[in-house]
Amino acid sequence: FMIEKKSLLWKYSVAIGCNRIAATLSGIDIKKIIGGLYIITGALAGFSGAVLASRLSVGQKFVGEGFEFDVIIAILLGGTSFRGGEGTTIGTVIGALVVSILGIGLNMMGIASFYQYVIKGIILIFVVFADKLLRDKVLTKIIAKQS
Numbered sequence: 732f733m734i735e736k737k738s739l740l741w742k743y744s745v746a747i748g749c750n751r752i753a754a755t756l757s758g759i760d761i762k763k764i765i766g767g768l769y770i771i772t773g774a775l776a777g778f779s780g781a782v783l784a785s786r787l788s789v790g791q792k793f794v795g796e797g798f799e800f801d802v803i804i805a806i807l808l809g810g811t812s813f814r815g816g817e818g819t820t821i822g823t824v825i826g827a828l829v830v831s832i833l834g835i836g837l838n839m840m841g842i843a844s845f846y847q848y849v850i851k852g853i854i855l856i857f858v859v860f861a862d863k864l865l866r867d868k869v870l871t872k873i874i875a876k877q878s
Contacts (some may be wrong), residue, residue, distance in 0.1 A: 744768060750779060797848075803831045804851055807858045 746754040755761055784790040809826030811818025830851075841856045858875045 740767070746840065786809070800848065800855075801830050801834070802827075803860070804855050807855065807862065812862050813859065 743759050746757065746759060747761055747764060751761060783794060787794065804825055805826035806818065807826070808829055809818055809822035811823065834847065839851065
């Protein structure tokens with residue numbers, strides 16, 4: 732997972748995400764990098780759709796509906812903040828495993844899908860609130876040390 736952070740595409744992506752103006756002034760071709768990232772994302776999404784269709788033996792347009800909510804929860808559980816900062820690939824994978832295990836457990840318990848969304852929403856609110864508390868404490872300590 733450290734190889735990705737050493738690549739030029741990774742560095743340019745982080746630079747563009749942090750500050751587009753500074754990235755432009757540094758000589759990074761923003762349109763080229765963003766276009767390349769869209770191509771990579773589209774190819775991976777197409778591959779994921781093909782894998783899901785082969786797994787289900789059918790291709791329907793509403794098969795992946797609701798996955799975006801699970802993805803947001805997995806990313807936040809993995810340590811990425813809504814307010815920015817660094818998330819890790821390993822953290823996101825762990826978050827995805829936790830959300831998958833939670834979904835499987837709720838299905839095995841026979842809980843209706845509406846209530847599964849409610850439970851996941853409560854977890855999402857808790858994670859965002861905990862992230863805010865932790866980040867505020869860390870920032871307060873950093874500011875106190877600098878003073």
